[in-house]
Amino acid sequence: xxxxxxxxxxxxxxxxxxxxxxxxxxxxxxxxxxxxxxxxxxxxxxxxxxxxxxxxxxxxxxxxxxxxxxxxxxxxxxxxxxxxxxxxxxxxxxxxxxxxxxxxxxxxxxxxxxxxxxxxxxxxxxxxxxxxxxxxxxxxxxxxxxxxxxxxxxxxxxxxxxxxxxxxxxxxxxxxxxxxxxxxxxxxxxxxxxxxxxxxxxxxxxxxxxxxxxxxxxxxxxxxxxxxxxxxxxxxxxxxxxxxxxxxxxxxxxxxxxxxxxxxxxxxxxxxxxxxxxxxxxxxxxxxxxxxxxxxxxxxxxxxxxxxxxxxxxxxxxxxxxxxxxx
Ligand code: COA
Numbered sequence: 035x036x037x038x039x040x041x042x043x044x045x046x047x048x049x050x051x052x053x054x055x056x057x058x059x060x061x062x063x064x065x066x067x068x069x070x071x072x073x074x075x076x077x078x079x080x081x082x083x084x085x086x087x088x089x090x091x092x093x094x095x096x097x098x099x100x101x102x103x104x105x106x107x108x109x110x111x112x113x114x115x116x117x118x119x120x121x122x123x124x125x126x127x128x129x130x131x132x133x134x135x136x137x138x139x140x141x142x143x144x145x146x147x148x149x150x151x152x153x154x155x156x157x158x159x160x161x162x163x164x165x166x167x168x169x170x171x172x173x174x175x176x177x178x179x180x181x182x183x184x185x186x187x188x189x190x191x192x193x194x195x196x197x198x199x200x201x202x203x204x205x206x207x208x209x210x211x212x213x214x215x216x217x218x219x220x221x222x223x224x225x226x227x228x229x230x231x232x233x234x235x236x237x238x239x240x241x242x243x244x245x246x247x248x249x250x251x252x253x254x255x256x257x258x259x260x261x262x263x264x265x266x267x268x269x270x271x272x273x274x275x276x277x278x279x280x281x282x283x284x285x286x287x288x289x290x291x292x293x294x295x296x297x298x299x300x301x302x303x304x305x306x307x308x309x310x311x312x313x314x315x316x317x318x319x320x321x322x323x324x325x326x327x328x329x330x331x332x333x334x335x336x337x338x339x340x341x342x343x344x345x346x347x348x349x350x351x352x353x354x355x356x357x358x359x360x361x
Pocket of ligand 1: 062063064067068071072147186187188190226252253254255256257260290291294318348349350
C-alpha cells in the first residue's frame with residue numbers, strides 16, 4: 035500500500051519581535067536567565083488584528099504554492115491549535131472559507147504542543163484508507179493572547195506563528211510517513227492548562243479578575259516528565275522500524291526549551307547539527323513549532339530525498355507524539 039507523504043510545507047511568522055530585553059521592562063527577569071534556562075532570545079507577537087486563522091492562511095498558501103496544489107483540490111483541512119479564533123466555528127472552518135477550499139471538510143485538533151503530529155496521524159490514516167487525496171495540516175498559535183504578561187514564569191516562553199504541511203499519497207513505497215505514534219495521559223492535565231473560559235469555569239468577572247483565562251504551567255515538573263518521556267518515545271519509534279539514532283538525518287523536536295532539546299539529543303547520541311532549532315528566534319509556539327522548523331529545513335535544502343526525518347512533541351494534556359518520515 036502506498037504511504038502518505040508530506041508533499042510541501044509553508045510557514046508564517048508575525049512581524050513584531052519581542053526580545054528578552056523588552057521583557058526585562060515588563061517583568062522581573064533578565065536576558066541572562068531566559069537564555070540560560072530556555073535558549074530563547076526573542077519571539078514573535080501577532081498584530082492586534084491577526085488571529086489564528088490569519089497566521090494559518092499565510093502558512094497554508096505557501097504550502098499549497100510549494101506543492102502546486104489548488105485550494106479547491108483539498109479534501110480535508112485540520113488546524114492544530116489551542117488558540118483558535120473562536121470556539122465555534124473552528125479555525126479550520128475559517129481557514130477553509132478564506133482559502134476558498136469549498137470541497138474540504140475542516141476541523142481543529144486540540145492536543146496542545148503535540149497537535150501537529152496528532153493531526154498528521156489523522157491525515158496519514160485518511161490518505162492510506164483512500165478517503166482523501168490532499169490533506170492540509172496546519173499548526174497555528176497566537177499564544178500571546180492567552181499569556182499572562184505579569185507572570186514571569188510563563189510570559190518569557192511563548193510566541194506566535196504558523197506552519198503548514200500538504201499531505202498526499204506517495205508515488206511509491208520507498209518514501210513517506212513510515213510511522214506516526216500518538217499518546218496521552220489525562221491524569222496529569224493540571225500541569226499545563228487554561229482553567230477558565232470553557233464549560234467547567236465559564237467566563238465571569240471573577241475568572242477575569244483572577245487571571246484564569248491565561249495559560250498556567252508547572253514548568254519544572256513538566257520539564258522532568260518531558261525529558262524522560264521523549265527519550266523512550268524516540269527510541270521506541272526508531273526500534274519499531276529497525277533504525278537507530280544514527281540513521282536520522284534531521285531531528286525536528288517540539289521547541290519547548292533548548293535544554294529539553296539538547297538533553298534528548300544527547301541521550302540519543304544525535305549531534306546538534308542534525309537537530310532543527312527555532313526556539314532561539316521564535317520561543318515556544320506550541321502546535322506551530324514543528325511545521326515551522328520543518329519548513330525552514332526544507333526551504334534551506336537541509337532535507338534531501340531519501341533522508342530519514344524524525345518529529346517528536348510533548349505538551350499539555352498531557353500528550354506526546356512522534357512521526358518517522360522518509361523524505
Ligand atoms: N526570570 C527570572 N527568574 C525566573 C523566571 C524568569 N522569567 N521564571 C522563573 N524564575 C525563577 C523562579 O521563581 C525560581 O526561583 P526560586 O528558585 O527563587 O523559587 C527559579 O527561577 C527556578 O524556577 P524553575 O521553575 O525551577 O526553573 P526551571 O529551570 O524549571 O525553568 C522553565 C523554568 C519553565 C523554563 C522550564 O521548567 C521549562 O521550560 N519547562 C518546559 C515544560 C514543557 O516542556 N512543557 C511542555 C511543552 S509546552
